Amino acid sequence: MQVPQTIVDQHVHSYYSPDSEEMLEHIVANAVKLGKQAVVTTDHFDYDCKYFKKDVLIDMDSYEREVAALRRQYDIEIRKGIEVGYRKDYHEEINRYLDGYSFDLVLLSAHNNGILDFAEEAFHNQPMDVLLADYFTHVRDAVDRMDNYDVVAHLDYVARYTKSMVSRADYERCSSILYDLLTTIIRKEKVLELNTTGLFRQGWIHPHTYLIEMYLELGGKLFSLGSDAHRLGSIEQGFGEAIALLKSYDIHEVVQFRNRTPHLVTL
Numbered sequence: 001m002q003v004p005q006t007i008v009d010q011h012v013h014s015y016y017s018p019d020s021e022e023m024l025e026h027i028v029a030n031a032v033k034l035g036k037q038a039v040v041t042t043d044h045f046d047y048d049c050k051y052f053k054k055d056v057l058i059d060m061d062s063y064e065r066e067v068a069a070l071r072r073q074y075d076i077e078i079r080k081g082i083e084v085g086y087r088k089d090y091h092e093e094i095n096r097y098l099d100g101y102s103f104d105l106v107l108l109s110a111h112n113n114g115i116l117d118f119a120e121e122a123f124h125n126q127p128m129d130v131l132l133a134d135y136f137t138h139v140r141d142a143v144d145r146m147d148n149y150d151v152v153a154h155l156d157y158v159a160r161y162t163k164s165m166v167s168r169a170d171y172e173r174c175s176s177i178l179y180d181l182l183t184t185i186i187r188k189e190k191v192l193e194l195n196t197t198g199l200f201r202q203g204w205i206h207p208h209t210y211l212i213e214m215y216l217e218l219g220g221k222l223f224s225l226g227s228d229a230h231r232l233g234s235i236e237q238g239f240g241e242a243i244a245l246l247k248s249y250d251i252h253e254v255v256q257f258r259n260r261t262p263h264l265v266t267l
Helices: 024-033 060-073 088-099 128-145 168-172 175-187 196-200 209-217 239-248
Strands: 038-049 054-056 077-085 105-109 191-195 223-226 253-258 261-266
Touching: 024 038, 024 060, 038 088, 038 105, 038 253, 060 077, 077 088, 077 253, 088 128, 105 128, 128 168, 128 175, 168 175, 168 209, 175 209, 191 196, 191 239, 196 239, 223 239
Parallel strands: 038 077, 077 105, 191 223, 223 253
Antiparallel strands: 038 054, 253 261
16 A cells, blocks of 8 residues: 555654664655655653663754754755653653753653663563553553653553563453553543554554554544654555554544644545
8 A cells, every 4th residue: 555645654763763873864865755745753762761771862952953954955844753751750851851842743652660671571571461560550650640742652562572472361451551541642632653663573553453442432533653663664664554454443534743733634
């Protein structure tokens, strides 16, 4: 399936993230080549990142200088985004940082519990029900405590790293936490991301269809598309499958952000 030119991949990392080497200019030039009207990057921002064992902060002075230069060079709207890895013990610092800059799009994620990263093997040495409850409790706290965000990214991120495949029954055992989490997203009118990296990790688009169906049954209807690309070749990877999945649920629009304002775009 050809991805419409109006669709923007709203989860892309550049070399302003420590786990990507992709130049920002390459991402912009690729979007121009594809005939896109806009492009956005959403680089990592995590205080006390347990995976990299340090604060992961974007060099905003360099980033903003480069964006300004690329806007002069390329005939495309270059939007500025960020992926916030939430920790409640850094709540005030996160909000001060976000208030200090102008973004078009803020993604909200939970990457660690203050002790272990959710990708670390040590975290996955726990029983499945324990680790899922821990992870989803942190995501629930993030979407509840934070207001300064637009999209909830890779809702079941932890499923990428479990030692055995997470089953529908595993999700069902977390249903009370998930109910609270999803109703909060809906009440706050935040957007749920379909993250296509899952197709190439655990075999399904984030989040699992159990979570998508619960979200829809509770009245949710706002979706964003993101590849979670860390290299050029992964941008929009799996978008054909994601669009087909949304249409199978009779969803024919996605939400895209400019100046933190949501706009509906037809699939």
